[in-house]
Amino acid sequence: MSDIKVDPKQYIVNDEPYYQAIADEVELYEAAYNVRMPMMIKGPTGCGKSRFVEYMAWKLGKPLITVACNEDMTASDLIGRFLLDKDGTKWQDGPLTTAARIGAICYLDEIVEARQDTTVVIHPLTDHRRSLPLDKKGELIQAHPDFQLVISYNPGYQSLMKDLKQSTKQRFGGLDFDYPASELEVEIVSKESGVDPVMAEKLVQIAQRARNLKGHGLDEGISTRLLVYAGQLISKGVAPQDACSMTMITPLTDDPDMRDTLHAAVQTFLN
Numbered sequence: 618m619s620d621i622k623v624d625p626k627q628y629i630v631n632d633e634p635y636y637q638a639i640a641d642e643v644e645l646y647e648a649a650y651n652v653r654m655p656m657m658i659k660g661p662t663g664c665g666k667s668r669f670v671e672y673m674a675w676k677l678g679k680p681l682i683t684v685a686c687n688e689d690m691t692a693s694d695l696i697g698r699f700l701l702d703k704d705g706t707k708w709q710d711g712p713l714t715t716a717a718r719i720g721a722i723c724y725l726d727e728i729v730e731a732r733q734d735t736t737v738v739i740h741p742l743t744d745h746r747r748s749l750p751l752d753k754k755g756e757l758i759q760a761h762p763d764f765q766l767v768i769s770y771n772p773g774y775q776s777l778m779k780d781l782k783q784s785t786k787q788r789f790g791g792l793d794f795d796y797p798a799s800e801l802e803v804e805i806v807s808k809e810s811g812v813d814p815v816m817a818e819k820l821v822q823i824a825q826r827a828r829n830l831k832g833h834g835l836d837e838g839i840s841t842r843l844l845v846y847a848g849q850l851i852s853k854g855v856a857p858q859d860a861c862s863m864t865m866i867t868p869l870t871d872d873p874d875m876r877d878t879l880h881a882a883v884q885t886f887l888n
């Protein structure tokens with residue numbers, strides 16, 4: 618029986634990701650990494666959480682292994698499993714195990730999507746033990762000194778049925794993220810999409826207007842990601858009205874009144 622090997626180099630972030638710091642999150646994260654504190658990045662969808670983690674992995678020069686969590690995910694999907702092929706049985710590490718072995722930053726994106734019985738497998742890695750038992754294989758892994766666990770968490774999504782247990786939450790330090798302040802968001806949208814700052818500012822103004830509707834008919838505000846999408850279409854020549862409808866209205870709501878309200882906001886700021 619043999620194990621499938623991975624090359625840590627494949628997880629290195631080679632090119633500097635563009636990340637516009639919002640406050641002192643870069644320094645705070647570095648301090649947390651220095652003591653290998655597990656981190657929870659909290660904030661609404663599309664506000665820059667994943668980009669931030671990529672940037673930090675690059676800045677710290679550590680491999681990054683990202684897992685998009687979902688409710689069908691099992692503990693074995695994180696830890697690993699035996700595979701059968703023509704040469705016999707092989708053990709394949711899951712992403713969490715690989716990260717613990719090679720000293721990567723393991724980013725569990727949208728952790729609340731995973732079932733609680735899956736989430737508990739991170740417990741021994743997130744306290745003084747820093748270990749991971751591979752029960753099926755009969756191996757106990759001691760995490761590499763560089764290993765760190767990071768999770769993202771959207772506070773808007775959780776319900777009583779779908780939330781992290783306190784016993785899981787209290788293993789992490791946390792950083793609050795939100796949509797960037799106007800001037801920074803204008804800069805981000807302009808840099809990421811190629812529209813000029815004047816157009817980027819209009820998009821940001823529309824979003825800010827719409828974000829006030831959160832809780833008044835909209836579940837989530839228009840994210841920075843959607844503004845970047847709008848900008849990308851506009852810089853490819855799509856009419857701004859159409860670009861805004863496609864990216865900032867249609868995906869967000871099916872409610873005809875809410876759509877009218879959003880269309881009116883788009884109209885106001887594009888003129």
Ligand SMILES: Nc1ncnc2c1ncn2[C@@H]1O[C@H](COP(=O)(O)OP(=O)(O)O)[C@@H](O)[C@H]1O
Nearest residue numbers: 635636637662663664665666667668809841842
């Ligand atoms: N601070 C930032 N610096 C650079 N780009 C950003 C920033 N915040 C948001 N973005 C842009 O918004 C997009 C969505 O961000 P992402 O990190 O994927 O969101 P999240 O993980 O919070 O859902 C990114 O692809 C990037 O274009």
Ligand SMILES: [Mg+2]
Nearest residue numbers: 666667726769
């Ligand atoms: Mg993300």
